[in-house]
Amino acid sequence: MDKKGIFKILANGKERIMHYTTEDEKIRALSLNDTDLIHDIEDDETVMVTFGMKGTEQVPATITIDKNIDSVKSLFNKMLEEKNTYFKELNDNLIVLEINLK
Numbered sequence: 001m002d003k004k005g006i007f008k009i010l011a012n013g014k015e016r017i018m019h020y021t022t023e024d025e026k027i028r029a030l031s032l033n034d035t036d037l038i039h040d041i042e043d044d045e046t047v048m049v050t051f052g053m054k055g056t057e058q059v060p061a062t063i064t065i066d067k068n069i070d071s072v073k074s075l076f077n078k079m080l081e082e083k084n085t086y087f088k089e090l091n092d093n094l095i096v097l098e099i100n101l102k
Contacts, residue, residue: 001027001051002051002052003021003022004019004020004021004022004079004082004084005019005020005051005052005084006018006019006020006051006052006053007020007029007049007050007051007052007055007099008049008050008053008055009037009047009048009049009063009099010047010048010049010050010058011037011040011041011043011044011047011048011063012039012040012041012043012044014036014037014040016037017053018031018086018097019079019084019085019086020099021075021078021079021082021084023074023075023078026098026099027098027099027100027101028075028096028097028098028099029096029097029099030072030075030076030079030085030086030087030094030095030096030097031094031095031097032093032094032095033067033093033094033095034093038065038095041063041065041097042065045062046060046061046062046102047060047061047062047063048060048061049061049099049101059101059102060101060102061099061100061101061102062100062102063097063098063099063100064097064098064100065095065096065097065098066095066096066097066098067095067096068096071096072090072094072095072096073090075096076090076094
């Protein structure tokens with residue numbers, strides 16, 4: 001796994017593609033709070049993640065949701081600086097997803 005890049009997340013039978021980065025030895029991503037993905041993560045205790053667009057190895061993981069604005073701002077700025085984010089503007093609806101590999 002690279003220090004930043006793209007991963008696929010399979011939650012509640014649906015696959016999504018997201019950008020991630022590592023911060024303090026943790027894998028983190030940004031998401032909007034009011035999406036089906038968040039509901040699927042909350043419904044599904046364990047999700048499967050695959051790193052890279054061409055990756056095939058699915059790894060079980062749990063996801064911790066962090067809505068703290070300071071955490072969101074810090075991760076947003078880091079990912080923007082890395083040019084590794086879908087989100088180009090900070091907004092109140094962003095949250096941090098922390099991916100915990102099992």
